[in-house]
Amino acid sequence: MAGAYVHIPFCSHICYYCNFNKVFIEGQPVDDYVDMLIREMHLVMASHPDEKIETVYVGGGTPTTLTPVQLERLISGIRRELHFDHGEFTFEANPNDLLEKDKLRALHENGVNRLSIGVQSFNDAILKAIGRTHRVADVYQAIANARAVGFDNISIDLIFRLPKQTREDFLASLHKALALDLPHYSTYSLILEKKTIFYNLMRSGRLQLPNQDAEADMYQDAIDLMESTGRHQYEISNFAKPGYQCQHNLLYWRNEHYFGFGAGAFGYVGRDRYHNFGPIKQYLDPLHDHKVPVIEHHLVPLEEQIEEEMFLGLRTREGVSQKRFAKRYHMTINEVYGQLLKDLSDQQLLTVDGDAVRLTNQGQFLGNEVFQQFLLDDPLV
Known part of the structure; x- marks a missing residue:
């Protein structure tokens, strides 16, 4: 999809x-x-x-x-x-x-x-x-x-x-x-x-x-x-x-794939995040030669995929699905963020409700501050 x-x-x-x-x-x-x-x-x-x-x-x-x-x-x-x-x-x-x-x-x-x-x-x-x-x-x-x-x-x-x-x-x-x-x-x-x-x-x-x-x-x-x-x-x-x-x-927000078409558009397919030329002429020139107008490709590493899964999913009221996370990354949210989930729950910024990890109402008002805490300092093995 x-x-x-x-x-x-x-x-x-x-x-x-x-x-x-x-x-x-x-x-x-x-x-x-x-x-x-x-x-x-x-x-x-x-x-x-x-x-x-x-x-x-x-x-x-x-x-x-x-x-x-x-x-x-x-x-x-x-x-x-x-x-x-x-x-x-x-x-x-x-x-x-x-x-x-x-x-x-x-x-x-x-x-x-x-x-x-x-x-x-x-x-x-x-x-x-x-x-x-x-x-x-x-x-x-x-x-x-x-x-x-x-x-x-x-x-x-x-x-x-x-x-x-x-x-x-x-x-x-x-x-x-x-x-x-x-x-x-x-x-x-x-x-x-x-x-x-x-x-x-x-x-x-x-x-x-x-x-x-x-x-x-x-x-x-x-x-x-x-x-x-x-x-x-x-x-x-x-x-x-x-x-x-x-x-x-x-x-x-569910971190699914999308194609981006047009000047300056971004796409994300598989692990490839790509970015088209922004200026109109630079966008059009390669297409006149039947070439795609991509200026940059970025192969998204595992850590960045997981960070984005949390940032994006926590924006929604449905939250991040623990089952979907485990299926995608072959590890559980607790294995990656267990202590952080506990800390944010204690601060009443986040709740774990069955399969879903969600922001509380208070957490929504401090969303960017909460999201920053899901940045991973060390690579995942």
Whole structure:
């Protein structure tokens, strides 16, 4: 079982907090990029003819900056080259790309069955302050259009700990988001990434953010409100009605295999973690010569595999399965981490419940500090 991530690096604007591989779409060779992306899929899958792709996630950048004709060509190429005829098929979208129904129809009529829409806030002043070009009214129109076309599996993203954001403001955004009665929501704390406008403002002392207490309150509000409306937390940042968990992201968190296609994409197949060229020209050039555009391969050692099994699995509410761990690594979690599990349990940061090793609620708030303790200092024999 494997998934496929497809990267579209084009944006009509650049948000102040985003460090993903992206470029302004104007003047870019978009048609050539779509053609070469499909060629990459053909070249890669020729080396993995028996691999079954079960989920596809098209992210960016902004995939919905493509025209309806480009979207149809991309989707038909994905289905053909990945032999992907059913399963969860997600496209990321911006609200202001969905104000007309033409792109939504191109997606839905070609088999895309899940949308992930970047909303971030229901406050127009905050949207402007973080560099978003859509406004709250666009969100309502986009979701109404998506439903009219036939989409029911819709997720939206919200960010907290934003400049000028108060706990009350984020709570208002949560209420407005939930009033839309969607099956899935993702909510993230703002991370200041290098090479972003916000990072540079922070370095110069010109970025005022909510403090840690306010951040923790916002996160707890999200957990409580989502649960009270039947959206159960299944991962640190993700909430869903039963049956609507994002299967593609669960594949990542379960440390399964995935292919990465597109400029700057990462893949992880077998023990091989590979990374494509990021700049558009460097990505396209080898493909014009019918060569894969990989800049780096990393053969993941056993210790790193095990560390990632714990980091990723502990992000989920289902936790790390002891049986799956033992089957994969031919040793038990206790043999590797026995004393650490006891210490974290004593600190009420982690619990061992039957087959599952999970973070406690308190552990979720200190997730990164807990994860660091699973780094292995010595090689495993």
